[in-house]
Amino acid sequence: MLRKQQTIKKEFSYTGTGLHTGEDVTIACKPLPVDQGIKFKRVDLPEQPELVATVENVHSTTRCTTLGTDKWQINTVEHFLAALNALQIDNLLIEIDANEPPITDGSAKVFCQLLQEVGIEEQEQEVTIYQFDQPLYVRKGEQYLTILPSDQFKISYTFVSNYQGLGDQFAEFIISEEVFNEEVSSARTFGFAHEVEKLQEAGLALGGSLDNAILIAEDGPINQLRFNDEIARHKILDIVGDMKLVPEFRGHIIAIRSGHELNFELAKRIKGVITKEELSC
Structure with a gap:
């Protein structure tokens, strides 16, 4: 393609x-x-x-x-x-x-x-634009990330919550310019209240505020969510960004609890398969 x-x-x-x-x-x-x-x-x-x-x-x-x-x-x-x-x-x-x-x-x-x-x-x-003939899979503990053959760029994300007042979330989108603009692009990054002080003591998150992040306390988000599943949508946004680091492809990414570390591991697998095996295109 x-x-x-x-x-x-x-x-x-x-x-x-x-x-x-x-x-x-x-x-x-x-x-x-x-x-x-x-x-x-x-x-x-x-x-x-x-x-x-x-x-x-x-x-x-x-x-x-x-x-x-x-x-x-x-x-x-x-x-x-x-x-x-x-x-x-x-x-x-x-x-x-x-x-x-x-x-x-x-x-x-x-x-x-x-x-x-x-x-x-x-x-x-x-x-x-590459397409996959077979699945690729990475895992770390209870974090899972796989990509299945598909003729579309699709991402499914499951967020598992450990906080009262914040339930598990699931979001799934076929990524196109229109869908990304309307459904994913405005989903904000998030952080946990108990981590803020430690981060700022380490010289991090000094620019973070309720204007540019969702803050999550033990009883749930402190500021209003833009979507009921905004956290899962932001995780999809992150995956879209991290996948820009490899040649363009089509496939269905299924993610559970994963973050940048696992995104990076999958990206390395994808790059290795594309450059060594020359996937169908």
């Missing part, structure tokens, strides 16, 4: 708050020619290093997906990558003046809007 590569029609910039630093962060997004991929560039550092957003460049999956090296990193890239994946943007330079993109409202909605406002441009070169 093939489609034309895409980039944006013109550059744009956006300034917002970093989730962990609590400081202003500016990103500048610029079109790139074909076959360049999604590149992040740290313009605040002396050498202005850059890298391509691929699974090989994942540095950490603790609480978010972090790209980088031992010398420099870019944290919490998954929300922006989710927007790029849903909109099928293949070539883009993201210049950033801090170690994380703006958190916006904790979802991917703002990024989708910004990209759609400047317009998406089809390019001459084609990109291959």
Whole structure:
């Protein structure tokens, strides 16, 4: 299966708050020619290093997906990558003046809007969309993640709650630009009240607030949910973002309790199968 590569029609910039630093962060997004991929560039550092957003460049999956090296990193890239994946943007330079993109409202909605406002441009070169002949499966403890053969990009997520006032959640969507925009992109990230103090003592989540995250206490969410299953929807958003780190594919991902660490393990499996076995396309 093939489609034309895409980039944006013109550059744009956006300034917002970093989730962990609590400081202003500016990103500048610029079109790139074909076959360049999604590149992040740290313009605040002396050498202005850059890298391509691929699974090989994942540095950490603790609480978010972090790209980088031992010398420099870019944290919490998954929300922006989710927007790029849903909109099928293949070539883009993201210049950033801090170690994380703006958190916006904790979802991917703002990024989708910004990209759609400047317009998406089809390019001459084609990109291959892979399909799976057999299932792939990863597991860690009670976390499960599998991908089944399908001619659609579909994600099913089961969130299992350990909190009174917050029940288990299930969400399932066939991911397209329209479905992502309407059903997934506005689902916000979330955190647990008992962890906030420890995180801030460690210099993390300094920009977190009820304006950009769902805060969950023992008796349930403190702020109003946008959807009854918003947490499961945000987990789907994260998967869409993390899967941007591998070549584009079609398949049905089924996830139970999984997070960025297991997403990364599945992404490595997917990349290995595609590059070594050349799946049907």
